[in-house]
Amino acid sequence: MDTRENQDKSEFNDQLHERTIQMTAKVYWLLKDRKVSWIIRPGVNQIIRSSSSVAANFRAATRARSDAESYAKICIVVEECDETLFWLDYLIRINLLDVDKTKGIYSEVEQLVRLFNAIKPKMKIKIGGKKCEI
Helix, strand or coil: CCHHHHHHHHHHHHHHHHHHHHHHHHHHHHHCCCCCCCCCHHHHHHHHHHHHHHHHHHHHHHCCCCHHHHHHHHHHHHHHHHHHHHHHHHHHHCCCCCHHHHHHHHHHHHHHHHHHHHHHHHHHHHCCCCCCCC
């Protein structure tokens, strides 16, 4: 990989790192002062965990020691990002979150799921695995 490609990859990773950490912070601020009953507290805790895991594991993916390790971390990112989307949807459906106030963050998480899902097969091929046909 030449210097320009490395620079482009680094800039792309920096932008994605910023997007993932911003998403994590937005989820936090969305829920920070919510008064919730004991029955929904685990769901609120889970969305905080899953959203922060997206940012943490993407950071780990960009600092991985090998392509295989990076791929494994990206797989976790996809899973955690999708889980964050699930919890957003659930919290909207039980009226803990307002659908209009949540549109922006919901859209961002959907975009991140699609983006990381698109990255995964390319990384799999890079580490020598075959693309799965479903």
